[in-house]
Amino acid sequence: MKKTCVLVTGAAGEIGHNLIERLKQPILALDIVKPDQTLPSHVDFRQGSVTDKEFIKSLGDEFSFSAIIHLAGVLSSGSEEDPFHAHDLNVNGSLNMLHLAHSQAQTENRSPVFVFASTIAVYSINPPFDKFSAGKINEEQFLNPVSMYGMNKLYVERLGQYFSTTIRTNTGSRVDFRALRFPGIxxxxxxxxxxxxxxxxxxxxxxxxxxxxxxxxxxxxxxxxMVMPDAVEALVGISGADAAALTRRVYNVTxxxxxxxxxxxxxxxxxxxxxxxxxxxxxxxxxxxxxxMDTDDSAARSDWGWIPRxxxxxxxxxxxxxxxxxxxxxxxxx
Ligand SMILES: NC(=O)c1ccc[n+]([C@@H]2O[C@H](COP(=O)([O-])OP(=O)(O)OC[C@H]3O[C@@H](n4cnc5c(N)ncnc54)[C@H](O)[C@@H]3O)[C@@H](O)[C@H]2O)c1
The missing domain is CATH 3.90.25.10 (UDP-galactose 4-epimerase, domain 1)
Structure with a gap:
């Protein structure tokens, strides 16, 4: 019998560290480095890489993930410093996690929630447009990223959409992909x-x-x-939101x-x-x-009650x- 839990990748990072303290259900925390805090008793930890396909597959043999909150990644400046590593971690690592969720949807005939930490770097406002006159932008505007990080994140959002709606399945069950586009935290x-x-x-x-x-x-x-406690609450909110209430798969939060x-x-x-x-x-x-300069998060507010504290x-x-x-x-x- 597989153990049921929530998988949090990048659990030793800034957001992961706070999120695993906040979540109360059984958690499998995964990171390439050990977290520096003493882990609460409801948290198991596995050290390994999201880019290691065999390792990720083995987790799926052992656990049934009710949700996967995928935070592992390298951020914008780190991605520009080593774009090849960024692509491998941010894209290939994310594909491995989506593959894991998809396999569980198939073998267990259910729709695991997959939450992806995306970013305002998916947007790019360049001449002749001006970010100040563009004002608060919504999820469909200026999706023309120029940075490796922004391109990686936008592509994974699109992969998530594909795994949720288009990929062929044996059972009819697909991943329930949800992404948050975070501002600076x-x-x-x-x-x-x-x-x-x-x-x-x-x-x-x-x-x-x-x-x-x-x-x-x-x-x-x-x-x-936004501040870290609000970022953590946004992840908790989108993870638990009623699927029927969601009108989009990707939401701005700010x-x-x-x-x-x-x-x-x-x-x-x-x-x-x-x-x-x-x-x-x-x-x-x-x-x-x-x-x-700002993003419009009215969809998150109306669909699943997001509001920063x-x-x-x-x-x-x-x-x-x-x-x-x-x-x-x-x-x-x-
Ligand atoms: N912090 C922000 O301002 C911000 C804003 C927008 C989006 N995000 C996104 O949120 C997520 C988490 O951000 P963060 O601020 O906690 O970043 P962070 O750098 O503090 O944490 C990332 C974690 O991923 C881990 N990691 C790196 N390579 C790994 C691998 N191969 N396998 C497993 N784990 C690996 C790192 O060890 C680290 O603990 C990222 O995906 C990031 O793009 C963050």
């Missing part, structure tokens, strides 16, 4: 490494550590963001849009001594320039600043 607990929206959290963490920070995008760089200069002023409010300068790096700035002010005051102060042992008074 700000976490108080962890410091990101391979994303291009990382300047937001890096500015804050450096200030809390008393270190100077040189920002790799200009002051007017504008993107949308909280607030902000410039790099506004992030700096929020950080200075909490850490007045912070030394933050701007020294833009062109290839990273170009990525940010092509991404929307933290707006811009609350994100800094109620979550980020107290969180980083705690992380670096600064106490809550300043």
């Amino acid at each position: 700000l976490s108080a607990e962890t410091v990101p490494t391979t994303g291009t929206s990382d300047y937001g959290p890096l500015m804050l963490h450096a200030a809390a550590k008393g270190e100077a920070y040189s920002c790799f995008v200009p002051e007017d760089a504008t993107l949308n963001f 909280s607030f849009s902000v410039t790099a200069a506004e992030i700096k002023s929020q950080v200075l409010k909490a850490f007045p001594q912070a030394e933050i300068s701007f020294d833009p790096v062109s290839w990273r700035t170009n990525l940010i320039s092509s991404w929307p 933290f707006n811009r002010e609350q994100s800094f005051q109620d979550y980020l600043v107290p969180g980083v102060r705690r992380k670096y042992g600064l106490g809550l008074d300043h």
Whole structure:
């Protein structure tokens, strides 16, 4: 008898780390590296790669996955630094996970939910269009990514659609694919490494550590963001949403849009001594320039009740600043 559980890939990463703490049902956590936290008793861990077909297949022989939440991947800046690795991990690794879900749909005659962490990098707004006049864009606009990461993610969204609706089946059961297009995610607990929206959290963490920070995008760089607790709730929300209520397979989710200069002023409010300068790096700035300033998440709000708990002010005051102060042992008074 196979054990039933939720599979979370990339479980040791920024989002995975928080998600496995939040989910209460039995979980199989998978990552290429060991998580640095002590895992709760409802979490089993397997170390291995999503690109290892035999390893992934063996998990399907042992477990019945009610849902697969696929987070393993390399983010935008890491993908530009090694586009071949990015393609292998983000595309081939995702195909292996979809294959696993599809095999379970076939052998167990059911429709496992497959949740994919996508991104606003699937969009690209380039001349003659302007991201500021484009405003909040919906899921169907400007799907013309130029980065390896954006192309990888958009293709996997399309593969998910294919596995859910088109692929031939013996049983009639198909994967129930759902994707969230996340904006930049700000976490108080962890410091990101391979994303291009990382300047937001890096500015804050450096200030809390008393270190100077040189920002790799200009002051007017504008993107949308959300904080980690909202990202985790979005994943929980889409995973549990009633399939009949979903009008799309891919949803924008967001909280607030902000410039790099506004992030700096929020950080200075909490850490007045912070030394933050701007020294833009062109290839990273170009990525940010092509991404929307904001996304329209009204479909997620109306279909499955998505609503972020933290707006811009609350994100800094109620979550980020107290969180980083705690992380670096600064106490809550300043
Ligand atoms: N953090 C953000 O701002 C953001 C925004 C949009 C989308 N996303 C997406 O969310 C997902 C998770 O992001 P994150 O911020 O937690 O990233 P992260 O880099 O912190 O975590 C990714 C995890 O994947 C693991 N991994 C790498 N290669 C692997 C392999 N071959 N097999 C198994 N695991 C492997 C890494 O060890 C890491 O723990 C990613 O797919 C990312 O593209 C993140």
